[in-house]
Amino acid sequence: MNKKQKAAAAAAAALAAQREAESTENFEWRDDDFELCGISSIKADTNFQSQSFWRDAFGRFRKNRGAVFAIFCIIFIIIMAIIGPMVTDYTYFGQILAQQNLSPRVPVLENLGILNGDQALRTTTGTIIQNGYFDKGFEDVYYWFGSDTLGRDIWTRTWTGTRISLYIALVAVICDMVIGMSYGLISGYFGGKVDTLMQRIAEIANSIPTLVIVTLLLIVLKPGLQTITLALILTGWIGMSRIARAQMLKLKEQEFVLASRTLGAGSNRIIFREILPNIISQLITNTMFSIPNAIFTEAFLSFVGLGVPTPMCSLGSLISDAYKVFTIYPYQIIPPVIVLVLLMMCFNMLGDGLRDALDPKMKQM
Amino acid sequence: MKKYVLKRILISLVTLLVILLVLFLLLQFMPGSPFNDEKLTEAQIALLNAKYGLDKPVIIQFFNYVTSMLQGDLGVSYNISKNTPIVQLLQTRLPTSVRIGGQAVVLGAIIGLVLGVVAALKHNSVIDTLCTVVSVLGASVPSYVFALFLAYTCGFQLGWFPQLFQVNHPYISSVLPSVALSMFTIASIARFTRSEMLEVLDSDYLLLAASKGLSERALIMRHTLRNALIPIITVLAPLIVSLMTGSLVVEKIFAIPGIGSLMVQAIQSNDHSVTIALAFVYSAMYVFIMLIVDILYGIIDPRIRLAKEDSHE
Numbered sequence: 316m317n318k319k320q321k322a323a324a325a326a327a328a329a330l331a332a333q334r335e336a337e338s339t340e341n342f343e344w345r346d347d348d349f350e351l352c353g354i355s356s357i358k359a360d361t362n363f364q365s366q367s368f369w370r371d372a373f374g375r376f377r378k379n380r381g382a383v384f385a386i387f388c389i390i391f392i393i394i395m396a397i398i399g400p401m402v403t404d405y406t407y408f409g410q411i412l413a414q415q416n417l418s419p420r421v422p423v424l425e426n427l428g429i430l431n432g433d434q435a436l437r438t439t440t441g442t443i444i445q446n447g448y449f450d451k452g453f454e455d456v457y458y459w460f461g462s463d464t465l466g467r468d469i470w471t472r473t474w475t476g477t478r479i480s481l482y483i484a485l486v487a488v489i490c491d492m493v494i495g496m497s498y499g500l501i502s503g504y505f506g507g508k509v510d511t512l513m514q515r516i517a518e519i520a521n522s523i524p525t526l527v528i529v530t531l532l533l534i535v536l537k538p539g540l541q542t543i544t545l546a547l548i549l550t551g552w553i554g555m556s557r558i559a560r561a562q563m564l565k566l567k568e569q570e571f572v573l574a575s576r577t578l579g580a581g582s583n584r585i586i587f588r589e590i591l592p593n594i595i596s597q598l599i600t601n602t603m604f605s606i607p608n609a610i611f612t613e614a615f616l617s618f619v620g621l622g623v624p625t626p627m628c629s630l631g632s633l634i635s636d637a638y639k640v641f642t643i644y645p646y647q648i649i650p651p652v653i654v655l656v657l658l659m660m661c662f663n664m665l666g667d668g669l670r671d672a673l674d675p676k677m678k679q680m
Numbered sequence: 681m682k683k684y685v686l687k688r689i690l691i692s693l694v695t696l697l698v699i700l701l702v703l704f705l706l707l708q709f710m711p712g713s714p715f716n717d718e719k720l721t722e723a724q725i726a727l728l729n730a731k732y733g734l735d736k737p738v739i740i741q742f743f744n745y746v747t748s749m750l751q752g753d754l755g756v757s758y759n760i761s762k763n764t765p766i767v768q769l770l771q772t773r774l775p776t777s778v779r780i781g782g783q784a785v786v787l788g789a790i791i792g793l794v795l796g797v798v799a800a801l802k803h804n805s806v807i808d809t810l811c812t813v814v815s816v817l818g819a820s821v822p823s824y825v826f827a828l829f830l831a832y833t834c835g836f837q838l839g840w841f842p843q844l845f846q847v848n849h850p851y852i853s854s855v856l857p858s859v860a861l862s863m864f865t866i867a868s869i870a871r872f873t874r875s876e877m878l879e880v881l882d883s884d885y886l887l888l889a890a891s892k893g894l895s896e897r898a899l900i901m902r903h904t905l906r907n908a909l910i911p912i913i914t915v916l917a918p919l920i921v922s923l924m925t926g927s928l929v930v931e932k933i934f935a936i937p938g939i940g941s942l943m944v945q946a947i948q949s950n951d952h953s954v955t956i957a958l959a960f961v962y963s964a965m966y967v968f969i970m971l972i973v974d975i976l977y978g979i980i981d982p983r984i985r986l987a988k989e990d991s992h993e
Binding site for chain 2: 515518519522523527530531532535589609611614615618619620621634638641642645648655656659660661664667
């Protein structure tokens with residue numbers, strides 16, 4: 316019996332093993348072969364790699380389409396401001412008096428019937444289409460954005476003016492980050508008499524309208540880029556200092572500050588190494604919003620005639636010049652206006668995106 | 681409450697005094713002279729200086745200046761219109777500027793509020809997106825670009841409204857400047873109203889009010905909007921002043937005879953006394969409105985009053 320049974324069992328085992336081998340060979344496991352029974356809504360845990368705050372913020376920022384568009388737009392404007400004036404033979408100050416008020420004309424596009432130098436002139440007898448290039452015999456001349464009333468290339472001037480606005484943006488950032496931030500942090504941290512005195516000064520400085528400070532300063536000093544820079548530095552820091560102070564007041568009583576102080580950290584270390592990293596995101600966001608303000612102030616001053624001296628130009632002074640003839644030659648005002656508006660809009664959108672990315676609690680609003 | 685109000689008034693007065701000092705010092709450093717006429721001899725200039733008190737020591741000049749400024753005597757224009765008291769110059773121009781600025785504020789506040797409230801109630805809808813677009817556009821496009829755009833389209837091409845201000849049609853010709861000026865107000869008010877409303881709509885006390893069975897109308901009017909309005913007042917206040925002061929360019933574009941154009945004219949013709957007087961008027965308006973807002977704020981929200989009293993002591 317033993318032998319028989321053993322043989323039968325061995326045969327059965329061999330058969331089973333063969334079947335199993337067959338079945339795994341022909342079978343492919345699919346994802347839905349197994350499922351949790353009972354509760355279908357339960358989800359398996361996913362493990363995420365732990366992410367730093369900035370990486371996390373970058374991920375949120377990337378999903379914000381408006382902000383990403385804004386940042387590319389700003390980069391584009393910066394590149395154009397750098398190479399724009401270099402790619403033409405014109406300079407921002409060179410005048411060719413014979414070639415005044417020519418409409419935009421671009422080499423390839425002119426064959427398509429747009430930007431070919433035609434301009435409509437409204438007269439009492441009706442609208443006439445003129446082409447300054449052919450009427451005056453400048454068949455080989457191209458002004459991509461047209462030429463202004465003094466015969467200067469608007470393309471070159473627009474991008475040269477953009478440089479000024481970008482420089483102003485830089486000034487605003489530095490002023491915010493250096494003066495405003497330190498002032499607010501110091502005032503908030505030390506409190507007491509120091510705070511009262513510093514806040515009174517800020518309050519009084521804030522009570523004088525920016526415009527008044529700027530205009531008066533520009534009368535006392537010589538109008539020019541340095542004066543505008545000084546004016547912006549004098550007025551730009553107040554908003555930032557308030558936010559920095561408020562944040563400092565919020566944080567300085569917290570335990571981690573106390574711990575650091577107990578360990579013997581000095582004021583300098585507590586302010587700049589302990590508290591600043593905790594509030595830097597709000598400060599960065601606020602800086603983004605103060606850039607359009609600074610650009611606007613500069614454009615406004617140039618428009619009133621207190622800006623950069625001629626033949627230098629900024630977006631504001633270009634708009635101011637073109638505005639005098641804008642009912643006759645509307646194309647002259649369009650490029651500086653579009654660049655200015657784009658620049659301000661992009662910095663605003665960037666600020667919004669940064670705020671949402673850096674402070675996700677605010678995102679619901 | 682009394683202590684708080686008194687304190688605010690005192691601070692405002694000190695601020696005004698400091699502003700006067702700054703303006704006066706700036707005046708001293710300004711280049712050029714009001715008596716810039718080659719025909720004048722030394723003796724005549726000395727006589728003129730004596731007449732206007734410019735020969736006295738700086739400190740006495742300052743005290744004279746402060747007393748006369750506070751009495752409402754803003755001085756005399758030297759260049760723009762000879763020997764006319766500045767108050768008289770302002771009399772015709774200030775109302776125009778204030779009216780156009782006021783129209784812009786009212787228009788901007790109403791449209792901004794409605795837009796913000798609707799956007800918050802219909803969160804994540806088309807209107808909400810529209811509100812966001814309007815607030816980004818309004819905050820990014822300078823008012824003078826709006827002004828130029830409106831002047832070109834509605835004024836020049838379509839001819840619906842006068843392209844330039846006409847003194848004998850003050851209302852129809854103030855439409856375009858008011859609209860151009862109100863864009864920024866619309867944008868910021870809509871943005872703030874929306875975020876404040878959303879915050880209040882999310883709060884526990886509104887849930888309580890709703891669970892008590894209040895109608896939606898009562899919920900929005902009595903609970904949501906009222907609480908959301910408090911921060912909006914602080915946003916609106918500086919806007920009011922900036923509309924009256926920041927309208928320099930818009931006044932220039934539409935050729936409005938207001939204080940903004942007077943300021944530009946004064947700067948360009950070296951008429952120091954007018955520039956300084958206008959700077960003082962601007963600052964005084966600003967300080968005054970901020971004082972009112974601070975007091976209003978204290979009345980509406982007692983927590984702020986207490987917090988401020990604490991922080992000052």
